Amino acid sequence: MIVVVRMLVRRVLSLIPLLLGVVLFVFVVMRFSPTDPAMAAFDGGNATQAQLEKFRQDNGLDDPLPVQYGRFVWRLLHGDFGTSVITKQPVSDSIATALPLTVQLTLLGLFIAIVLALVFGLTAALFRDRWPDHLIRLVSLGGVAAPAFWVALLLIEWLAVGGGLFPTSGYVNMNDSFGGWLQSLALPAISLSLPVAAQLTRIVRTSMVEELDRDYVRTARGGGLPPLVVVGRNVLRNALINPLTVLGLRVGYLLGGAVVIETIFALPGMGRNLIEAVKDGDASKVQGFVITIAVGFVLVNLIVDVLYLVANPRLRSRS
Known part of the structure; x- marks a missing residue:
């Protein structure tokens, strides 16, 4: 400690x-x-x-x-980001209004990306060099190459306009309706998460394959331990160290991607406000929003560093 x-x-x-x-x-x-x-x-x-x-x-x-x-x-x-030259209101008030939505969108996208990466990365590693592995690697390669804004437009066309399952734009506060909130953020969060999930899936798969080939895994299996116990207790924890490092950088991608995604879905978050401030020439607002996003990125990487230290006992012993 x-x-x-x-x-x-x-x-x-x-x-x-x-x-x-x-x-x-x-x-x-x-x-x-x-x-x-x-x-x-x-x-x-x-x-x-x-x-x-x-x-x-x-x-x-x-x-x-x-x-x-x-x-x-x-x-x-002193927490003073200045005053907007357009609205004549403190920039900190605008940040306090827009930041919660961007945090919600980022966390929801991160949750979806982690779940997808773990499910498909583990499946690909456990069925290495068989058809599930080949299929997952092919799909993840396409996901890495797909930009978030293009995914967003496809989802709007298929699920919002075509299917009518989700709204095309707008935001519903969680306090007003949890179902409406989830519907309003579902497509933006999926648009943000899919490229991240694709990259993490490939990293999880590679880390799992390397860990499954280690001597202690063969020894544990030879000793009669069930494969589920070996994978869940030892292999998975050791294999997630490398993906955890990449995760910190991907959270920064989610924060940056929110600028475009919030504009596409007309969400009143940090990204959309930043775009409007740039168009209006509101320098104080641009400075405040950019610095807030940068500080958020730095803090997220600090948290990931701590999690990496906790998950890697060897690093603690060297320290």
Whole structure:
């Protein structure tokens, strides 16, 4: 336990410069982008030059960049993401409204991907070099190559427009109707999860095959242990270490993919709000949403690192 805590503290400390680098990158990109917050605040040409200059002066946009960056970081440390120049509302309020939906979509997609990967990856490994293995490997290869937005469009055509089983767009709050919530997020979550599930299936299958060929497995089987006990107690735990590492990166893919999927299904989450902020030239909102998504990605990878440490006793002993 002490080793886990020590490594967790080291990982957290190493994330501090990474987060500062992300904040700096977002700040520099937005400051050198063609987007002018003053023009966006006055809806383009509906303002005089004097009004634009006064807006920039009131909001510190004419200060030197180091001063602006220091003020930006100081506000972030106090949970202040600024104010939207379009809605005149705090960006943190928009994040608090949109973030829960994106988290729900990501977690549901992650759950579907993990279940599919375990079922088909284990099946392919246990029926190695037989027709179930060949079929699963072929289908998973196609799933890896299929982009999420293309899968989303196909699912809308087949299951929403053609079958009428799911809504084509919109979101139902879980508190209003659990069934409606599940229906509204089913197609977006499946669209996000299928490419991830395909990749994880291939990794689970490869890890399981390597583990099944080890000497301790042959010894256990020779000693009379049932195959289900050998696979469930030893092989599966050891084989899931490598997929667990990849899973952290795939969660980042889910977060990034939500930007497109939420737009396709008209879901009012982080992705759709980010797209609208970019179109409106709302720099404060873009900064707040991008930083929130980046911090979420970093935290997820930290959690995966801890799970990897817990699942791998050899790594703890080396530490």
